[in-house]
Amino acid sequence: MRRQSILLTGATGAVGSDLLRMLATRKDLSINVLVRRTREEPCERVKAVLGDLDVTARLNVIEGDICSGPSLGLTDRALETLRGETTQIIHAAGSTSFALPLPDARAANVWGSRNILDFARRCASLECGAFLSTVYVSGKRQGDFAESDYGDAGRGFVNSYEESKAEMEEMIREAMNELPLILVRLSTVVGDSTTGRVSRFNTIHHAIRLFYSGLAPMIPGDPGSPVDIVSSDFVAAAILHLLEHAPRPGVFHLAAGRESSNSLEDLIGETMSALSRFRPEWRRRSVERPIIVDLDTYELFVRSVEETGNPVLKGATRAIRTFAYQLAHPKVFETRHAAATLAWNGIAPQPSLAYYPRVVKYCLETNWGTRQC
Amino acid sequence: MQSSSHAGIQSIAEYLPAQVASVGELHDRGLLRGSPDTLRSFGFETVHIAGQESNIDMAIAAAAKVLEESDIDRDDIGIILYAAALNSSSTLWDGNGRSPNGSVLHLESVPDLFKYPASLIQSELDLTSASVVGINQLGCASIFAALRLARALIVAEDDLQAVLCVSADKFPAGRHRDLAYNLVSDGACAAIVRRDGETNRIVECTQVTKGALWDSEEIENEIIAAYFPTAKALVERTLTKAGLVMDDIALVIPHNVSLRSWEILGRLIGCPSDRIYTENIARVGHTIASDNLLNLRQATESGAIEKGDYLLLFTFGYGSNWACMIVEH
Numbered sequence: 001m002r003r004q005s006i007l008l009t010g011a012t013g014a015v016g017s018d019l020l021r022m023l024a025t026r027k028d029l030s031i032n033v034l035v036r037r038t039r040e041e042p043c044e045r046v047k048a049v050l051g052d053l054d055v056t057a058r059l060n061v062i063e064g065d066i067c068s069g070p071s072l073g074l075t076d077r078a079l080e081t082l083r084g085e086t087t088q089i090i091h092a093a094g095s096t097s098f099a100l101p102l103p104d105a106r107a108a109n110v111w112g113s114r115n116i117l118d119f120a121r122r123c124a125s126l127e128c129g130a131f132l133s134t135v136y137v138s139g140k141r142q143g144d145f146a147e148s149d150y151g152d153a154g155r156g157f158v159n160s161y162e163e164s165k166a167e168m169e170e171m172i173r174e175a176m177n178e179l180p181l182i183l184v185r186l187s188t189v190v191g192d193s194t195t196g197r198v199s200r201f202n203t204i205h206h207a208i209r210l211f212y213s214g215l216a217p218m219i220p221g222d223p224g225s226p227v228d229i230v231s232s233d234f235v236a237a238a239i240l241h242l243l244e245h246a247p248r249p250g251v252f253h254l255a256a257g258r259e260s261s262n263s264l265e266d267l268i269g270e271t272m273s274a275l276s277r278f279r280p281e282w283r284r285r286s287v288e289r290p291i292i293v294d295l296d297t298y299e300l301f302v303r304s305v306e307e308t309g310n311p312v313l314k315g316a317t318r319a320i321r322t323f324a325y326q327l328a329h330p331k332v333f334e335t336r337h338a339a340a341t342l343a344w345n346g347i348a349p350q351p352s353l354a355y356y357p358r359v360v361k362y363c364l365e366t367n368w369g370t371r372q373c
Numbered sequence: 374m375q376s377s378s379h380a381g382i383q384s385i386a387e388y389l390p391a392q393v394a395s396v397g398e399l400h401d402r403g404l405l406r407g408s409p410d411t412l413r414s415f416g417f418e419t420v421h422i423a424g425q426e427s428n429i430d431m432a433i434a435a436a437a438k439v440l441e442e443s444d445i446d447r448d449d450i451g452i453i454l455y456a457a458a459l460n461s462s463s464t465l466w467d468g469n470g471r472s473p474n475g476s477v478l479h480l481e482s483v484p485d486l487f488k489y490p491a492s493l494i495q496s497e498l499d500l501t502s503a504s505v506v507g508i509n510q511l512g513c514a515s516i517f518a519a520l521r522l523a524r525a526l527i528v529a530e531d532d533l534q535a536v537l538c539v540s541a542d543k544f545p546a547g548r549h550r551d552l553a554y555n556l557v558s559d560g561a562c563a564a565i566v567r568r569d570g571e572t573n574r575i576v577e578c579t580q581v582t583k584g585a586l587w588d589s590e591e592i593e594n595e596i597i598a599a600y601f602p603t604a605k606a607l608v609e610r611t612l613t614k615a616g617l618v619m620d621d622i623a624l625v626i627p628h629n630v631s632l633r634s635w636e637i638l639g640r641l642i643g644c645p646s647d648r649i650y651t652e653n654i655a656r657v658g659h660t661i662a663s664d665n666l667l668n669l670r671q672a673t674e675s676g677a678i679e680k681g682d683y684l685l686l687f688t689f690g691y692g693s694n695w696a697c698m699i700v701e702h
Contacts, residue, residue: 217598218641285585288602297640301601304633307411308554312594 003058004127005030005085006243009066009116010092014200015132015189017049018236019090024050029057032082034064034072034093066093066112072119083122088243089129091116094168098159098203098322105164113168117175128180130243135185135228135255137166140329147185147251147337158325176249184239186230187255187333188323193231193350196358201369203323204229208360209368211271212279214287215316220298221327223265228256228333229352237347238338246341255333260349264292264327270353274360295328380524381570382700385670386439387663388431388541388561390423399550406549412556416632416651420550420658423543423559428462429490431561432541433497435663439537439563440498448502449534450565454523455491456508456515456540458662458690463509465490494539503537512589512690513628514580516540516562516662517698521578523566539563542661552659553597555630560660562667573669573700576683577615581607586693596693600634603695605641608687611697615683622699623682624672625649628664628689629657638687650677664688678702 006023010016011033023031035042042063062082064073071079093116095108113131120129138145139152139162150169157163172183190205191198198205210216238254246252262270268290276283293301302321305313335349342348366372394402396417400409423431432455440447457463465488491505508518516538523536541561544550550557566575581603586596612618625644627635632654639646650672653664660667665686672678679702686698 214595215598217601286583288599288606291602291605291641293641297637300633300640301637304415304637307414309408309411310594310597313597316598 003028003030004087005032006088006090007032007034007082007086008090008092009034010094010132011035012045012049013092014096014202015186015232015235015239016092017199018232019092019239020046020049021053022236022240024053024055024057024059027056030060030085031057032060032062032086034062034066036065037063066115067107070115070118072115083119084124086123087125087127089116089120089123089126090239090243091129091131094132096161096202098161100160102160102163105160106167109161109164110167110171114171117171120179120181126180128182128243128246128248130182130184130239131168131172132239133169133183133185134162134165135187135253135333136162136326137169137185138331139163139166142329142331144334145331146334147253158329159322180248182242182246182248183251184242185251185253185255186235187228187253188230189232189235190229190356191231191359191362192233193355193358194233196355196360196362198359198362198369199232203319205363205368206319207323208271208363210316210319211287211290212275212282212364214285215312216290216320218291218293218298218301219264219268219320219327220295220324221264221292222330223263223292225264225327225330226258226261226332227264227267227327227352228261229356230254230256230349231355234347234349238342241342241345241347242338245345250337252338252341253333253335254338254349255335256349256352257335257339258332260351261332262352266353267356268292270356271360274357275364277357278361278364295325298328378528379570380527380566380568380575382520382564382573382575382669383567383570384439384443384445384565385666386435386442386563387667387670388435388438389421389657389660390426390431390559392422392424393419394422395419396556404548404550407551407554411554412551414633415554416654417556417658418655420556420558421560421660428457428541428543428561429465429493431543431559432490432494432539432563435541435561435563436494436498436537436539439565443565445535445565445567447500450500450503450537451533452523452526452536453491453495453500453503453505454508454519454536454538455494455505456519456538456662457490458509458512458515458540458542459544460509461545462542463490463507464488465493500537510692511694512692513659513662513664514688514690514692514694514696516666517578517580517686517688517696520564520566520575520698521580524575524578527566527568533568535565535567537563537565540662542663553593556658558658558660560657560663560667562660562663564666573684573702576699576701577611578696578698579607579611579614580694580696583693589691589693596691599693600689601638601641604638604687604689607695607697608642608685611685611699615699617683617699619643621683622648622685624678624684626665626668626672626684626686627651628687629654629659629668630689662690673702
């Protein structure tokens with residue numbers, strides 16, 4: 001039987017690193033990891049992700065760059081070899097920064113994906129190409145957002161990340177007519193459900209830090225709006241399962257959905273409670289719970305902070321602003337399609353509050369990634 | 374005789390120095406740390422600056438005025454509560470008693486260890502029946518503590534008929550007058566809290582102290598961030614204790630911090646801006662601890678308040694202290 005050969009991009013990123021760690025312990029796989037050179041050698045970057053993991057898969061680190069055109073930064077020969085052996089693609093690379101100017105976000109998320117799509121078209125044995133996206137391609141829509149829905153429905157986007165991912169989806173949708181592709185839309189990944197471990201600290205973790213520092217007086221949103229978060233282990237297991245078993249083409253939401261989400265008020269309450277439980281001395285600081293306010297009030301506050309020019313408060317409000325504006329556009333992500341595909345293997349999102357406190361604890365113990373746990 | 378157990382703020386007077394300076398003039402004189410445009414955008418235009426008068430002079434002027442305007446018998450004043458927001462206001466300086474050396478307090482001035490303003494005020498006003506108590510370390514919330522204590526003392530002591538609350542602060546010469554994006558004025562206020570007072574019956578007084586935020590210079594950002602959620606929580610707690618809701622409040626009597634901050638706090642506590650008395654913010658600025666009483670008096674005189682109206686007074690003082698009071702006019 002032919003050994004499956006997976007091309008993984010974004011292996012050093014938030015989701016990609018969890019995928020790599022999971023894939024690396026499989027015996028039946030060949031994994032080609034396309035890694036960009038930074039100040040560090042690609043191999044060193046991959047080693048840092050794997051740590052002391054017992055790697056049983058056949059792992060090949062390839063230096064390349066999805067943004068360097070259809071060649072992916074490879075030689076013709078290397079490209080040809082890779083095309084010949086690839087049976088599956090997981091495209092996890094891209095920029096998750098919310099603050100990039102749109103052209104830069106496009107360069108990473110649209111043009112890079114176009115190059116991977118071009119690569120996929122030339123893979124003779126391709127069985128499935130999984131392109132990772134975000135449930136927030138829904139932009140400023142409110143209410144239910146189904147897996148069969150696309151884009152912002154003309155409501156606009158909160159940031160360039162969402163917009164660039166929505167543009168990427170348009171491209172993938174077209175290609176679905178000719179290729180066995182799936183789009184996997186992820187909710188906000190916060191950390192491992194068992195250990196709380198965070199591969200890459202994102203805006204949610206930064207918000208937790210601002211709560212801890214007492215620098216987040218208010219959050220825009222509605223107290224009852226659902227906040228959708230998922231654990232990294234659920235996401236990694238689900239992606240690998242979908243890669244092998246999902247009907248294609250298809251779109252799948254890896255989200256907590258209606259059942260496993262909690263309200264914004266509950267999540268803030270749990271954050272404050274976890275901070276005082278895991279760092280009892282923090283209670284002495286008497287940090288008040290941030291107020292949930294309407295968008296107009298938050299805008300007024302942000303404008304005032306901007307006018308003062310205070311760099312610390314400006315940094316804090318900007319950090320909250322990048323993700324929290326989504327909270328002012330409450331929505332529920334339907335997960336019917338993904339749930340049906342994942343259910344038989346027992347893969348399902350855990351209720352958010354069952355594991356979220358462990359993530360808060362991990363943030364505290366590692367001082368948001370600056371200290372060994 | 375069985376005494377009743379309520380107290381009201383019967384008479385109020387203020388003293389504002391005659392000298393007025395605009396935001397631009399303060400900037401030109403090097404008395405601003407931040408941008409004049411930001412201060413203007415936040416609603417400030419002018420402040421009062423004391424010249425030769427010391428904070429004690431201002432306190433005595435305000436107290437004399439309130440005694441003169443009130444029909445009270447001076448012998449009924451059983452206690453003087455002298456509230457000082459600035460550390461420099463709670464002592465006398467340089468051994469010169471009432472008006473230290475030209476009345477201008479300099480940063481290098483030396484405090485007298487055992488000479489106190491409260492006794493001096495008692496003596497100057499000839500209030501020989503009154504004992505004195507000094508209140509400080511509460512920043513701009515000092516006068517709220519004085520009013521709260523006055524009410525508590527009247528309730529607790531059957532023979533106490535009236536308490537004179539006085540507050541006065543004068544910024545040291547040369548000190549920046551913008552603090553946490555607010556513009557500081559010099560000024561004083563005085564109020565007589567009377568047993569069975571029919572006006573401004575004190576319904577509820579609350580205060581929150583967050584000692585962790587004591588260092589107003591080092592952790593100014595944390596204090597600014599804590600301001601709104603703590604203020605909202607305290608206002609709501611005070612209303613609940615009083616058995617009222619925000620719709621029952623006819624007028625909010627604010628401290629004169631930035632208009633912008635009141636726009637935000639008004640939204641947070643569910644109070645429309647036309648029910649917040651902000652008329653003095655631009656013209657007077659933030660007189661440290663005297664704002665609320667000054668505003669209460671002027672709101673009364675302007676006819677903005679009717680008999681029986683519930684009023685909510687709120688302030689914040691470094692320390693950090695949030696204070697709230699509900700009175701029935």
